[in-house]
Amino acid sequence: MPNHTFIVNGKKVSVDVEDDVRLLWVLRDVLKIHGPKYGCGIGVCRACTCHLNGKAFNPCVTPVKDILPTDEVTTIEGLAPSVGKAIHPMQQAWLDVDVAQCGYCQPGQIMAAVDVVKTAQRQKRKVTDDDLDQIRNVCRCGTYPRIRQAIRQGEAAMPVLKVTKPKKRKAKKKKPAARKPSKSGAEITGSTE
Ligand code: FES
Numbered sequence: 001m002p003n004h005t006f007i008v009n010g011k012k013v014s015v016d017v018e019d020d021v022r023l024l025w026v027l028r029d030v031l032k033i034h035g036p037k038y039g040c041g042i043g044v045c046r047a048c049t050c051h052l053n054g055k056a057f058n059p060c061v062t063p064v065k066d067i068l069p070t071d072e073v074t075t076i077e078g079l080a081p082s083v084g085k086a087i088h089p090m091q092q093a094w095l096d097v098d099v100a101q102c103g104y105c106q107p108g109q110i111m112a113a114v115d116v117v118k119t120a121q122r123q124k125r126k127v128t129d130d131d132l133d134q135i136r137n138v139c140r141c142g143t144y145p146r147i148r149q150a151i152r153q154g155e156a157a158m159p160v161l162k163v164t165k166p167k168k169r170k171a172k173k174k175k176p177a178a179r180k181p182s183k184s185g186a187e188i189t190g191s192t193e
């Protein structure tokens with residue numbers, strides 16, 4: 001089985017999984033990192049939102065073969081350590097505003113919120129109402145008004161990003177050997193934990 005190496009929450013990991021297994025299942029079922037949630041599996045609900053090299057992405061639609069050895073994946077578990085704190089300012093804002101209801105969508109909401117603030121900071125501006133309108137993370141409990149309030153509060157508390165040049169990502173070289181048909185779907189499933 002192919003081996004894939006990359007960085008998750010600051011640690012180098014190696015996994016033996018078929019190339020076309022989606023990263024969400026690698027995180028949840030192989031690496032046992034359960035913060036990213038499985039909702040739709042097709043890039044719509046955004047419950048699985050994590051960061052790839054500091055930007056929001058959806059691992060449920062990202063085959064593990066597309067992740068490079070130098071890529072840094074951050075899940076909600078790695079968010080606070082990424083700023084050297086026990087709790088990230090956006091998570092603190094979430095607690096202060098008491099955003100969560102059932103909580104299922106909330107890791108993805110917070111990861112999306114941090115991305116929105118960082119994107120605005122890169123552009124040297126504040127988060128706008130339009131930015132908040134563009135967030136597509138679904139919350140079936142309807143916590144949207146509190147999410148918007150918490151993002152404003154979290155933005156005010158977040159350190160200002162140092163703008164650096166984005167890392168260049170080179171595509172992996174294609175392996176010459178023919179691939180066997182994938183068996184991944186039968187053995188790797190998303191839990192609702
Ligand atoms: S589970 Fe990834 S977008 Fe829905």
Ligand code: FES
Nearest residue numbers: 102103139140141
């Ligand atoms: S808090 Fe329940 S789905 Fe968002």
